[in-house]
Amino acid sequence: MKKMIIATVLFMGTVMFGVAQAQSKDQLNELKAKKEVLKLNTKLANYKIDLEREKLNHAKYLEEAKDVTGTADKLGTRFEGSADTASNAKEAKKVAKKMKAAQKANKNVTSSAKKIENLEKNIKKTESKIAELNHQIQFVEAK
Numbered sequence: 220m221k222k223m224i225i226a227t228v229l230f231m232g233t234v235m236f237g238v239a240q241a242q243s244k245d246q247l248n249e250l251k252a253k254k255e256v257l258k259l260n261t262k263l264a265n266y267k268i269d270l271e272r273e274k275l276n277h278a279k280y281l282e283e284a285k286d287v288t289g290t291a292d293k294l295g296t297r298f299e300g301s302a303d304t305a306s307n308a309k310e311a312k313k314v315a316k317k318m319k320a321a322q323k324a325n326k327n328v329t330s331s332a333k334k335i336e337n338l339e340k341n342i343k344k345t346e347s348k349i350a351e352l353n354h355q356i357q358f359v360e361a362k
Contacts, residue, residue: 249356252356253356255352256352256353259349259352263342263345263349269338270342273331273335276331277328283324283327287317287324290321291314
């Protein structure tokens with residue numbers, strides 16, 4: 220009888236230890252998920268800051284491109300050949316320089332737009348990861 224009581228107590232202790240260990244594992248997983256959410260929130264905040272910065276740069280590049288392209292267009296359409304070849308060469312170099320500046324400004328606009336698009340994708344991706352982890356955390360807490 221005494222052996223049976225001892226065996227029952229040992230069995231109950233083992234079951235309780237297993238339950239406590241499983242509960243501890245759930246808590247550990249929950250803490251890991253919360254840590255990951257914090258990391259992702261920091262990453263998300265950095266993406267949003269970078270996005271706002273890039274939007275400001277984009278507006279600046281657009282204005283610059285608009286001005287330079289307008290000037291280059293005016294010079295290009297106004298350019299007329301004359302009998303003075305030295306004057307023609309000088310004017311052609313001036314127009315070419317403005318055209319190159321316009322090309323560079325337009326390239327900056329395109330590059331900036333791509334950066335904005337990539338940052339927006341990264342923000343959406345990070346937000347979905349955070350939502351998924353939050354759902355996982357709530358599921359564990361509900362147990």
